[in-house]
Amino acid sequence: xxxxxxxxxxxxxxxxxxxxxxxxxxxxxxxxxxxxxxxxxxxxxxxxxxxxxxxxxxxxxxxxxxxxxxxxxxxxxxxxxxxxxxxxxxxxxxxxxxxxxxxxxxxxxxxxxxxxxxxxxxxxxxxxxxxxxxxxxxxxxxxxxxxxxxxxxxxxxxxxxxxxxxxxxxxxxxxxxxxxxxxxxxxxxxxxxxxxxxxxxxxxxxxxxx
Ligand code: GAR
Numbered sequence: 229x230x231x232x233x234x235x236x237x238x239x240x241x242x243x244x245x246x247x248x249x250x251x252x253x254x255x256x257x258x259x260x261x262x263x264x265x266x267x268x269x270x271x272x273x274x275x276x277x278x279x280x281x282x283x284x285x286x287x288x289x290x291x292x293x294x295x296x297x298x299x300x301x302x303x304x305x306x307x308x309x310x311x312x313x314x315x316x317x318x319x320x321x322x323x324x325x326x327x328x329x330x331x332x333x334x335x336x337x338x339x340x341x342x343x344x345x346x347x348x349x350x351x352x353x354x355x356x357x358x359x360x361x362x363x364x365x366x367x368x369x370x371x372x373x374x375x376x377x378x379x380x381x382x383x384x385x386x387x388x389x390x391x392x393x394x395x396x397x398x399x400x401x402x403x404x405x406x407x408x409x410x411x412x413x414x415x416x417x418x419x420x421x422x423x424x425x426x427x428x429x430x431x432x433x434x435x436x437x438x
Contacts, residue, residue: 229241231258231315231423236241236322237265241272242408243320243341243415248279250416258423261312266324284308288324302327309334315423319373320415323352328375336429339416339422342372342382343407345369345389350382355404366403367391368410370418372429385425385434387418 233251237244244263250256263276263283276283286308291301309317319340331338344354345367350358357437358366367390374384390410394403421436423428428435 230414232261232312233258233263233316233318233419233423234264234309234312234314234361235260235272235318235320236324237263237272237320238267239272239321240350241270241320243276243318244272245275246412246416247318247320247419248275252253252279256416256420256423258315258419259331259414261314262308263369264308266322270365272320299327299329306330306333316419317357318415318419326373329375331375335375335431336372337422339387339415340371340373340382340384341411341418342369342370343404343411345391346382346386355407357379359398359400361401363394365391365393366407368407370414384403385429387421387434388414390414 233247235244235247238255246259247256251258251260260281262282263272265273265285266282266287268287273283273285286305288298288301310333315337317334317338319338342354344358345365346369349357349366369386370388371386372384376383392407392410426437428437
């Protein structure tokens with residue numbers, strides 16, 4: 229039976245597309261069961277529609293405007309996710325930090341992709357931060373999410389990492405394009421290892437099962 233993925237995305241959704249393509253090409257024996265976006269402009273929604281995948285647009289703002297807390301929004305999203313009984317929840321450019329109540333409920337099943345070699349350049353501007361720092365290499369990290377708030381996002385056990393060179397004439401666009409190319413290979417591969425139960429987590433360390 230195909231494994232079920234729920235994908236959260238806030239932007240262009242090129243990583244979502246990489247997952248959709250990997251499923252279609254059977255590199256990933258899975259299906260994207262649901263896509264959740266939180267920004268009206270997120271092209272990820274269009275990608276879901278084109279692939280015939282159910283999509284929900286669930287912005288945080290109306291909750292706050294109605295006097296609710298961020299945690300209420302996260303609890304609501306957790307219910308939506310739980311209904312799907314997913315094997316993996318993939319944060320593919322998801323620009324919202326879940327409360328621990330969400331992360332603890334799905335602990336060990338939430339994967340995140342980050343456009344830098346963690347622990348260098350955490351946060352929402354990893355590519356421009358790496359360029360500004362003048363590093364000669366940066367990269368891509370795919371990791372599990374740990375509870376613990378903002379810091380946990382870029383701090384969980386690392387599944388896969390790959391180095392990406394930074395060239396003297398790079399600008400943010402050229403470096404981003406090189407990083408995205410690696411992400412689109414690494415994220416589906418990490419999801420594959422996870423859903424095929426090839427990974428063992430020991431504290432911070434993720435190892436391939438023998
Ligand atoms: C990706 O580069 C991803 O690594 C990054 O957002 C981009 C989304 O691109 N995520 C973060 O920076 C998380 N801290 P996409 O919408 O085209 O998949």
